[in-house]
Amino acid sequence: MIETVNTNTSDSNSKAIIIMDNVIIGNNHLVVNSSIINIAQNLLNESGSGQILFYGESRHMETLATLADTEKDISLQFNSIEVTQPHFNKVLRIISWGKKLYKDAVCLKQIVKEADRIKPRFFIVSTMIPLNIYRFMSIMNSHKKQNFLMFLHGELEFIFKKKPTTGQRIKGFFIEKAIQKAGPNVRFIVLSDYIKKELVRKLSLDSRQIISINHPVLQYTRKNIQLSDPIVFAHLGVANKRKNSKLIFPLADAVQESNYSENARFAIIGRIEEQEIQIASDHVDVMSKNKQAISQEAYISHIEAAHYSLIFLSGDEYVYRISGSLLDSVQFQIPIIALEHQSVVELFEKGGDIGFLCKDFDEMKQVVIKLSQKDPLCTDRYATQIINLKKLSEKFYSKNASEIISEATKS
Structure with a gap:
């Protein structure tokens, strides 16, 4: 004992x-x-x-x-x-x-x-x-x-x-x-x-x-409930092949090619498993230095500064093993931009409007560009999405x- x-x-x-x-x-x-x-x-x-x-x-x-x-x-x-x-x-x-x-x-x-x-x-x-x-x-x-x-x-x-x-x-x-x-x-x-x-x-x-x-998940109340410049689109946790994390690079490049790149910032809040994922864009900030995991304090601090959580899950990965990135999105109440996936769909069914569920990568790019353009049809939903995520997190x-x-x- x-x-x-x-x-x-x-x-x-x-x-x-x-x-x-x-x-x-x-x-x-x-x-x-x-x-x-x-x-x-x-x-x-x-x-x-x-x-x-x-x-x-x-x-x-x-x-x-x-x-x-x-x-x-x-x-x-x-x-x-x-x-x-x-x-x-x-x-x-x-x-x-x-x-x-x-x-x-x-x-x-x-x-x-x-x-x-x-x-x-x-x-x-x-x-x-x-x-x-x-x-x-x-x-x-x-x-x-x-x-x-x-x-x-x-x-x-x-x-x-x-x-x-x-x-x-x-x-x-x-x-x-x-x-x-x-x-x-x-x-x-x-x-x-x-x-x-x-x-x-x-x-x-x-x-x-x-x-x-x-x-x-642990109890938490999000303090950052307003969109501010630049809008931070973040991949939470370790970036690897199973999470399909490589898609953050072409997504960031697509926004960079638009006329609103100064309104958006992309980040990986965690380390990259470089044997699986190669850094393929200069427009994504990697918070981990020297391939080391970041501290829990730094992880939470970066999450609190982010506005949207990017989820690229596909196929049967993380269907029967719950994704920590997805759970952290719920716990810290960060609106989700995700490809259609069983685990994500189940969350949206339980939580309602908690972000943007995209049928494919092209639709995801369009959503992120519209948010970067401050399209009110997208940005005006932000406060409601956080409220819904708070209600959803209580179920956890x-x-x-x-x-x-x-x-x-x-x-």
Whole structure:
């Protein structure tokens, strides 16, 4: 145990929730896991006080402890567990995998033993590798009186990928078989309605076993709600092949060739994966220097100065793995200019006028040029788009997810 935050001396173990993550190390996945803690706090607040036990890697726990909301009348306890990653060396990799799988099995059995003792309301699995999901499903099924909630993240795309690699095919196999053999005491949480619909269809599942919530985001209120010169069109996060990020360069060039280039500025707020994307225009500012990731403070500062978020997703990329760029657009309430894509279309259906949904790249160019020209038919929608994004972002907050999970687990 590395830290305990106690805001309630109650030891009513029947009101406990256990959360486990034996994958994430360091400062990754903080938004998701801090949101899961908030979800657990909200679930326990329905009955007053309670206790949350979170098991994870020590450095990850240390940061989560600083982010935790300790105002709620809940006892919050962080327990450090060993999280191992296989060795990169091909010779040592097989040996390290064997050690990892053994240690993971021992760890889970110990946590399940603790769950048997305190009988929590829920045992939540935040992140787990596909092979472990399959291996541990039998253990979960055998504890019929324990309610398990398992979050499924980007690993789901391995089930649906049209041309998977051998490794992806193996991972998809284990996830698919694990989901199919899950007992009625195990429910899966996915991060969009479309993912739930497709998972139920493909695996012929009982829809009640899959709970759909919006991917959690942190609460935020946008301060920059007016368009100013120049209008900043930004690509959020790492620019790479999967995001189709290369399109920002011809887009910037198209505006430069118009008579209104002084009214527009293009930026990549993040680094470029240069082995995948080559800088192809002098008209795009890259905020990352020396190929390094920018700090979170700088990232937020640049986002607050931007006016529109450019989304170039296409095909089945980021359909079953939620795009961080898209989530940041919602969280920071930046109107979106995007190509038609399943994830984007779903957002527009939920949020209404939250930007411009373009059928192809030519239409996207025309939208950006009209905005640069200050066409009132486009620019006059800006304040409304931000208001709608604020309303949409509230649907992604932990409280909303808690209500969905609470209602779904009553049946």
